[in-house]
Amino acid sequence: MRARLAARLAAGAAAAALAGACAHAPPRDPATGVTAVTLNLWHDQHDWPARRAVIVDTLRALAPDVVLLQEVLEKPGLPNQAADLAERLGLRVVFASVDPPGAAKRYGNAILTPHPIASSREVRLAPFDDHRVALHARLVVRGRLLDAVVTHLHHTAEGGAIRAAQVRDLLAFVDATRGPGALILGGDFNAAPDEPELAPLRARFMDAFAAARGAAVAAGATTLNPAKGHAARRIDHLFAPPGTLRAEACEVILDAPAPDGTWASDHFGLWARFVWPWPRGVPAPPEPGGDPLRPRPARPGAAYRPSIATPAPRQPSPSISGSPANTEQRPAGGAGSAARNSPHVER
Numbered sequence: 001m002r003a004r005l006a007a008r009l010a011a012g013a014a015a016a017a018l019a020g021a022c023a024h025a026p027p028r029d030p031a032t033g034v035t036a037v038t039l040n041l042w043h044d045q046h047d048w049p050a051r052r053a054v055i056v057d058t059l060r061a062l063a064p065d066v067v068l069l070q071e072v073l074e075k076p077g078l079p080n081q082a083a084d085l086a087e088r089l090g091l092r093v094v095f096a097s098v099d100p101p102g103a104a105k106r107y108g109n110a111i112l113t114p115h116p117i118a119s120s121r122e123v124r125l126a127p128f129d130d131h132r133v134a135l136h137a138r139l140v141v142r143g144r145l146l147d148a149v150v151t152h153l154h155h156t157a158e159g160g161a162i163r164a165a166q167v168r169d170l171l172a173f174v175d176a177t178r179g180p181g182a183l184i185l186g187g188d189f190n191a192a193p194d195e196p197e198l199a200p201l202r203a204r205f206m207d208a209f210a211a212a213r214g215a216a217v218a219a220g221a222t223t224l225n226p227a228k229g230h231a232a233r234r235i236d237h238l239f240a241p242p243g244t245l246r247a248e249a250c251e252v253i254l255d256a257p258a259p260d261g262t263w264a265s266d267h268f269g270l271w272a273r274f275v276w277p278w279p280r281g282v283p284a285p286p287e288p289g290g291d292p293l294r295p296r297p298a299r300p301g302a303a304y305r306p307s308i309a310t311p312a313p314r315q316p317s318p319s320i321s322g323s324p325a326n327t328e329q330r331p332a333g334g335a336g337s338a339a340r341n342s343p344h345v346e347r
Helices: 002-021 048-062 081-089 160-177 196-204 208-213 215-219
Strands: 033-040 066-074 092-097 106-113 117-125 132-141 144-152 182-188 236-240 246-253 269-275
Touching: 033 048, 033 144, 033 182, 033 236, 048 081, 066 081, 066 144, 066 182, 081 092, 081 106, 092 117, 092 132, 106 117, 106 132, 106 144, 117 160, 132 160, 144 160, 160 182, 160 196, 182 269, 208 215, 208 236, 208 246, 208 269, 236 246, 236 269
Parallel strands: 033 066, 144 182
Antiparallel strands: 033 269, 066 106, 092 106, 117 132, 132 144, 182 236, 246 269
16 A cells, blocks of 8 residues: 555656646647647556556646547446546546447547536447447637547558548548637547548648657657557547647657556557637637636536537437446457557457
8 A cells, every 4th residue: 555655646746747848838828728638548458546546647737628538448347437537637528439328338438628518429430340439529718619529540450441431430520510619639540640541631630749849759759658569659649720729739648657667558648739829719609507708617527418419320428327338359350350559459
């Protein structure tokens, strides 16, 4: 117990140092920008309680405006991981899964934020046996609209064509849900930014890491954890359309173990600070039951149900009630059975 407490305190100190290190650009008034994190949680692998402590300490120190999570799991004996993190951090949360509410297990993506969530939508990505989903949430960030979208694409090495189709569906979903404000799109794309399947994204979006750090640094970066058996590749990304937000700083985070040797995940996280390119005052829709310019205090772990229909073949609720999904490998002959750079079972 004492060793775990000492490790926890050391991890907290390291997270605070990390928060200070995530500042290649000068400090700014929060009203001039927005910060985002994307992280693949690695579901419940390898001592989730210990990993959760590292993640919580880091997110608390960084205090991002939006957190995009992938491989979020809920099952008997394991509360929804995103809701658990949200409760510990005092954040709002929306969760999307292809598994229906009430299923014994549910698996998917989530968005966490301290800000009001005006609406949320989700869509399944084809092929439907690949168990992939994209989630959109419209946030009111200090009086400005921000659309946040998280996804997790197909993972096999030979699955470029599947990912290309999922990117097409993802972009159609982005177009259908986008409002008048800025947009951040992020997640685990299971592809490096220069791979062919991401070409439509490159044509329309700024890669925050490359924009903030330069091509040379971006070429040598990885978001896969070599300590967990992965080849070094940058497959987790944060994107924004040019002209809506400017990437001022971007860092790989959670890329070192805690003092007790605990790694946060088999992926590293990505943190970015974006700057608004226009003056304050873009109209924002009211949060249900409130004034958008006077956000209500965050309700820890609160889930918002979608206020508009989801353009999908089926419409699983983003409510976190019920239980998240199965992360077992799909049977051979489905949307690909070989794991992509991953010694663990991934879905």
